[in-house]
Amino acid sequence: MTDAIEDIEIELLLEAVYQHYHYDFRDYARASLKRRLLHARKQLGYDSISALQADVLHDRTMLPRLLNFLTVQVSEMFRDPSYFRALREKVIPHLRTYASLKVWVAGCSNGEELYSLSILFREEGLAHMTLFYATDINPQALKAAETGVYSLDQIRLFTENHQKSGGLTSLSDYYTADYGRAVFDKSLRNQVVFSDHSLVTDAVFGEMHLISCRNVLIYFNRDLQNRAVGLFRDSLARRGFLGLGSKESLRFTQHADAFEEFVPSEKIYQRALG
Amino acid sequence: MTGRAIVIGASAGGVQALSRILPALPADFAVPVLVVAHIPPRKENALVQLFAAKCALRVKEAEDKEMLAGGTVYFAPSDYHLMVEPGGSVALSSEEPVNHSRPAIDVLFETAADAFGPNLAGVVLTGANHDGARGLKAIGDAGGIAMVEDPDTAEVGTMPAAALAACPAARPMSFEQIIHQLQGWAIS
Numbered sequence: 136m137t138d139a140i141e142d143i144e145i146e147l148l149l150e151a152v153y154q155h156y157h158y159d160f161r162d163y164a165r166a167s168l169k170r171r172l173l174h175a176r177k178q179l180g181y182d183s184i185s186a187l188q189a190d191v192l193h194d195r196t197m198l199p200r201l202l203n204f205l206t207v208q209v210s211e212m213f214r215d216p217s218y219f220r221a222l223r224e225k226v227i228p229h230l231r232t233y234a235s236l237k238v239w240v241a242g243c244s245n246g247e248e249l250y251s252l253s254i255l256f257r258e259e260g261l262a263h264m265t266l267f268y269a270t271d272i273n274p275q276a277l278k279a280a281e282t283g284v285y286s287l288d289q290i291r292l293f294t295e296n297h298q299k300s301g302g303l304t305s306l307s308d309y310y311t312a313d314y315g316r317a318v319f320d321k322s323l324r325n326q327v328v329f330s331d332h333s334l335v336t337d338a339v340f341g342e343m344h345l346i347s348c349r350n351v352l353i354y355f356n357r358d359l360q361n362r363a364v365g366l367f368r369d370s371l372a373r374r375g376f377l378g379l380g381s382k383e384s385l386r387f388t389q390h391a392d393a394f395e396e397f398v399p400s401e402k403i404y405q406r407a408l409g
Numbered sequence: 410m411t412g413r414a415i416v417i418g419a420s421a422g423g424v425q426a427l428s429r430i431l432p433a434l435p436a437d438f439a440v441p442v443l444v445v446a447h448i449p450p451r452k453e454n455a456l457v458q459l460f461a462a463k464c465a466l467r468v469k470e471a472e473d474k475e476m477l478a479g480g481t482v483y484f485a486p487s488d489y490h491l492m493v494e495p496g497g498s499v500a501l502s503s504e505e506p507v508n509h510s511r512p513a514i515d516v517l518f519e520t521a522a523d524a525f526g527p528n529l530a531g532v533v534l535t536g537a538n539h540d541g542a543r544g545l546k547a548i549g550d551a552g553g554i555a556m557v558e559d560p561d562t563a564e565v566g567t568m569p570a571a572a573l574a575a576c577p578a579a580r581p582m583s584f585e586q587i588i589h590q591l592q593g594w595a596i597s
């Protein structure tokens with residue numbers, strides 16, 4: 136039963152990563168995590184997960200490499216344009232009534248979602264009064280987010296998405312092309328705090344008017360989803376908003392009652408009163 | 410993991426092939442059926458509506474974290490991988506395409522083989538690529554039942570032929586044989 140042995144090895148590796156590095160993947164959705172770990176074993180050239188574990192424990196430089204397999208970094212700017220359109224048309228009018236705003240992009244990956252929101256808020260005239268928090272557990276992704284450089288190959292899709300989202304400007308207003316790369320304007324991150332923060336092990340750090348956490352909960356099991364959504368509940372201002380990925384919902388969490396559906400088709404929720 | 414499941418993969422010509430199989434399954438069919446069909450990315454999976462109208466079984470798009478139930482056909486949403494968790498619930502993922510496809514048949518088949526072991530039946534239907542071959546082999550290796558649409562009569566034979574080559578336990582079958590075996594297996 137090599138399969139059963141592999142499952143034991145995976146269990147032990149996750150425990151080792153948790154105990155030694157405090158990254159806790161033990162309650163991630165297992166099927167996808169297992170696929171990615173087996174892929175890591177192959178790509179990194181190990182015969183077994185146990186051999187990989189030994190190196191991960193004894194060689195600190197292995198951790199970031201492993202994290203790139205354990206976390207999924209697939210993203211795009213204005214991914215699911217209808218989500219950003221709904222924010223623009225339905226959520227922004229409420230946000231306008233505040234004197235200052237805090238927006239948290241949880242699981243920001245390489246920053247695509249953050250820059251999308253930063254552009255949207257600028258288009259809507261709210262940028263000057265908004266402080267963004269962009270958090271992730273993958274240090275390499277956070278660094279990329281802080282740099283804001285994407286391959287020019289992606290720009291066509293990003294531009295199309297931006298237009299479909301109801302963009303009021305041209306995406307090309309915000310970047311300069313340079314050797315096959317699109318370098319996004321520094322001013323888009325003037326009011327952004329980038330920070331290493333885990334939805335699994337870290338706590339509330341501020342009171343938010345909007346939390347956008349897309350395509351992160353999908354990689355958690357139900358217990359972990361409960362923990363993360365509890366964190367969002369406790370982080371939201373009165374009547375604050377929570378946006379999830381298009382195939383995520385609060386249906387299977389304990390905290391569904393703490394939220395009302397605001398734009399059901401786009402998985403945008405509002406913190407319920409009481 | 411107790412319980413059983415059926416997984417089906419289809420690509421080019423798949424809508425017609427699925428139209429032969431899914432409507433033939435009775436409403437009291439006790440086993441959940443999960444389907445990955447390669448179709449162009451669209452927001453709502455059009456196949457759900459199409460087959461809901463044709464089938465006695467309940468037909469829906471698979472939702473992340475829901476428990477699988479008998480009497481139900483679950484379609485992978487477009488642009489997401491469909492997986493089965495070891496406890497028998499659904500998991501979706503937007504990680505990289507596999508075999509240039511998302512959803513990929515291999516991803517569904519391999520995770521389902523992991524979750525259900527010998528209590529799984531897998532069916533590879535018509536298609537113009539090799540997706541599903543590795544997955545069907547995983548099902549066969551775990552002691553499950555491996556079925557393949559006959560490449561000679563399939564709309565496009567490439568995908569079934571690749572599955573047969575990869576999975577020694579699989580046999581080429583007609584639609585009638587596939588339906589018959591699924592029904593017999595579900596009540597056995």
Ligand SMILES: C[S@@+](CC[C@H](N)C(=O)[O-])C[C@H]1O[C@@H](n2cnc3c(N)ncnc32)[C@H](O)[C@@H]1O
Binds near residue numbers: 208209248332333334
């Ligand atoms: C698929 S990306 C989503 C990117 C973007 N939000 C989007 O929807 O396109 C998932 C991100 O979640 C991050 N992540 C995974 N576990 C996390 C955790 N426990 N806390 C915070 N972020 C996490 C990963 O590092 C990755 O950058």
